[in-house]
Amino acid sequence: MQSAGLPDYLEILNPEQKQAVLHTGKPLLILAGAGSGKTRVITTKIAWLIREKGVDPRSILAVTFTNKAAREMAERAAAIDGRAADAMLRTFHSFGAWFLRRNAVLAGLAPGFVIYDDDDTASLLSTIMEGVPRAEVRAAARNISRAKDYFLSPDDPALDRISYSKQFNNIYRDYENKLAAIGNVDFGDLIKKPVEILRNNPDVAQRIRGRFRVILVDEYQDANVAQFELLKELCDSQTYVCVVGDDDQSIYRFRGAEVRNILQFPDRFPGTDIIRLERNYRSIEPILEAASSVVDKNKNRLGKKLRSERGPGKKPVLAFLADQDEEAGYCADLIETLVKKGNKYSDWAVLYRTNAQSLGFETEFLHRRIPYKVVGSLKFYEREEIKDILAMLAFLVNPRDEVAFRRVINKPSRGVGPSSVERIIDAAASNPEAPGDLEAAIGLVKKELSAKAGAGTAQFLKAVKAGRAALNQPDQSEQTVLTVQSEQSEQSDQSDQSAAHQDAASAKNQEDRKRESLRSAEGLSRCVVTLANQSGLADYHLSHDEIAGNQRLNNLQELANASSIYPASIDGLLEFLEHIELDRSMEENSDNGSLDTVTLITIHNTKGLEFRRVIMTGVEQGVFPREDKSGDELEEERRLFYVGATRAMDELYFSCCRMRRMYGRTGAMYPSVFLNEIDRKALRVIGKEPPGFTKSAKSAEGFPRTQNRASPPDNDQYWRKGDTVYHDDYGYGEVREVRDSEDGPVVRVSFQNGGEVRFLADHQGRNFTRIRDN
DNA sequence: GACAGTGAAATTTTT
C-alpha cells in the first residue's frame, strides 16, 4: 500500500491536485477547469483529512450544488475511506433544510414545516394579488425568489435592483407575513433563514461552528449571495474553508449566482491560497480548442488555459441541416451507425438549450427504436394528481397550510364552493384559540355552511384523520388497497415515457387488462393510500383514467410505492416530503445506471457530467444564444456553450438548422454567433453553410430577427453536383445533376443501392441530408 | 359544478 512516502490514493494525483489535497491552514480557492479532476480532489481530500489528519468525519461538511453531485461525492469519498460516510455531504438547500428542521422554533416555523415549490409560492401569492393575471403573479414570485437569492428583505432599499415596481416591496412583505402565519418555507428561505438564525443567535452559531471544522464547497461559481452569507456565518477563524469552482462554468446568473463570489473570495477570506487545476483528463485536444475559443471571447473572466492530457484526435463536426426533423434524423443516424459498430447507446448525449427541444428527438428515437432517457424533464412530482396527494399530506402535518387546503378541500368536488372556502379561511384567521388552523376552523363554521358544504368538509376531515391514523398505528393494520384499473394505456399522459419505460409498461398492461387491486406495501404508503382512497381522489382519477386513457392512478400507485420505504410516522412523512421537494430527480427509482440508453438533456443539466460523444443541437442564433441576449447575458450563454462542449470526451458534434418550427411557425434560422467564434479549420463541416453566414453572423449583437423576413436557402447554391446526400429510405447517394425548371431547381441523385431519383429541391429537398461537400 | 368552445399566449435555464 504505502510505497514511497505517499499512500497510493495520493500517488495517482498530479502535482497540483496533490497540492490541493495536502493544503491546510489557510482558506483555499481551487480554480478547477472542466474535466480537471476536481471531484477527485475533494473526495480525496475528505479521505485524507480523516485518515492522515485524524479529522472527525462528522466535523466535515461538503456542500454541492446538485443532489447527483452530492451522491457521487459521497460514494467516491467512501470508496477511498469508509469513514467518509459519516461526513455531511449535501446540497446547499438540503443543508439549509436540515438546519432549519433543528431550529424550527427559532425561525418561527411550524415544527412540521413543509417546503413550498415555485408552484405553491405562486399559489400563495395569488391569494395576495387577487385578480392579477397569472403571468404577473408568476413574475412577482420569481422576483421574490430572486430577492431571497440576494439576501434582501422586504424593507431593503436595494430591492429596486430586483423590481422597479414600488408595490413590489408590499407584495413581498405581505407574502412573507402570510408564509410566516402558515409556518412553511419556500426555497429561498432554506438559505436565507439559516443565515438570520445564525446572526441572531450567537449560541446556535457557536455550536454549529464548533461542529463543522472543515467546510468544502463545490461548484462555487454558482453560489448566490445568500449562500455566500451562509458560508460566512458557518465559519470562524479556525474553520478550514476550501471552495472549488470555475468562473467559465458559471451558468446560473439568472438564478442569482454571483461570479463575484469566486472573483472576490480572496478578499472576503483573507490569506486565501489559490491553486489552479488546468490539466484536462476528459477531452481530446480539438474539443477543448473549440470550446476554449468561444469562451475566450468573454471579457469578464479570470482566464485560464486548459491543456488536454489526452492529446490530439478528431475535429469536432459542424453539421448544417435543413430543419429540426432532419436534425433529429441526423442524431439518430450518428448514433445508430456507431452502435452497429459496437458502441453503446450510453456513450451518447444529445444536448439542447431548452427542454421543449427534446420532443423532436423523443419522437424520432421512439420511431427508430433508439433507447433514450430524458434527464430533468421528469415532471412526475409536478403532475396534478401527485401534487394533490402531496397537498393532502402537507395539510395533514400542518393544518394551517392554506395553499394545500385550497388545492384539495374541494377536489374531487364535494360541494365546498369558493364562498365556503373563504368563510373557513376567515374563521381560521380570527380564531384566537388556534390561529390559522383550518381544520379547527371547519368545526367552528360548520353550522353556517350549506348542508352540501357541511357534508363535504366532513368527508375531507375524515380523510385527513384517517391518514393521520395510518401514521400512528403500528404495522399489521387493515390492508390498504388502491384500486387500479389499467386499460390499454396509450402514451396519452405527458412526457415521461422513455422507450424502455414504454416497453415495460405495455408488456405489463397486456397481462392485466382488467381491474386489479394493488396494495400498499408498508410504511408510509399506508397513509398515502388511505388519503387517496378516503379523499375520493383515487376514485376520481380511476373514472377519469377510463375516459381519458391516462395513467393517473398508476402514478398515484407509484408515489405510494416510493413512500413505502419511509416509516409510518410524522417524522417519516416529513422526511418523505422534504426529500421530494429537494430532490425530484427520482434517481434512486430508476437507478438502472446499467441501462444502455442515449441521454437527452439540457445543457444546464449536464453540469458535472461527461459523455464519450456529445451532439450539441440547435446551435442557431435565437435558440442558442437566445435572441434577447447581449452583454453579460451573452457571456453567460457563451459559458453555457463552453460547459456543453467540454462534456465530450471523444467526439463532439454541433448541429445547426436552416429552418425551425417554433410556436407552430416555421422560420429561417441563422447559425449561432458562437460557431463563428471557432476557427473554421478547427471543425469538420458537413452540409452547406447557408449563404451569407459569415457576414451576418459577425454582427453578434443587434442581429436581425430570425423569425420573419429571412430568405429561404438558395437552392441554386445549395445543391451542387458531386455532393453526397443521405435519404432515410434510399440511403446514401450522390448528386448527379442540378437543373433549373420553372418550379425551381431539379436535382438528380443516384444512390449506392443503384436507384436514382429526381426531385424538386424546393419541395422534396428537405428529405435529404447532405453528408459531405464536393 | 362540469364541459365545450373560444382566443390568446407560449420557450429559458433549476435548487
Add this chain to the structure above:
DNA sequence: TTTCACTGTC
C-alpha cells in the same frame, strides 16, 4: 402547434 385560462351553457 399546443396549451391554458376564460366564458357561457346545461
